[in-house]
Amino acid sequence: xxxxxxxxxxxVTDVATRHRVxxxxxxxxxxxxxxxxxxxxxxxxxxxxxxxxxxxxxxIMIGDMFNQGLKYRxxxxxxxxxxxxxxxxxxTALLRKLTFAT
Numbered sequence: 001x002x003x004x005x006x007x008x009x010x011x012v013t014d015v016a017t018r019h020r021v022x023x024x025x026x027x028x029x030x031x032x033x034x035x036x037x038x039x040x041x042x043x044x045x046x047x048x049x050x051x052x053x054x055x056x057x058x059x060i061m062i063g064d065m066f067n068q069g070l071k072y073r074x075x076x077x078x079x080x081x082x083x084x085x086x087x088x089x090x091x092t093a094l095l096r097k098l099t100f101a102t
Contacts, residue, residue, distance in 0.1 A: 011084070019077040021047040029074075030081050038085030041078060054078045 016026035025047030032041035033054075040055045049070050050063025060075045 012081075015077065015080050019073050019080070021073070021077060026077065026081070029077060033078065033081050033085055038082045048074050056082065 012026050012030060013023055016023050019026075021029075025045045028045045029041060029043050029048060032043040036042070038056075040053070042053050044051045048062060049065075049067060052060070052062035052074065054060045054075065058075075060071055060078070062071055062074055064070055
């Protein structure tokens, strides 16, 4: 993953705090969402329930499959991070939207 600008890092930190996940977990998810063009993600992080997948429209699977609260939190986190990724289809455009340093 590329380095975030201070502004971008602040945004992701706020989102992570609101959804009660570590900054590292949010960054892993952000990278996965960017790779999926903001529409899907495949990730693996303990804060996110281990290995999991998310798709826009409601499909979510996490390794901690019986933890519904975590499932809802990961879904909400994905949806909020996806809002930042709605600028375009290419990964470069999505990363620029998130104020990544070049």
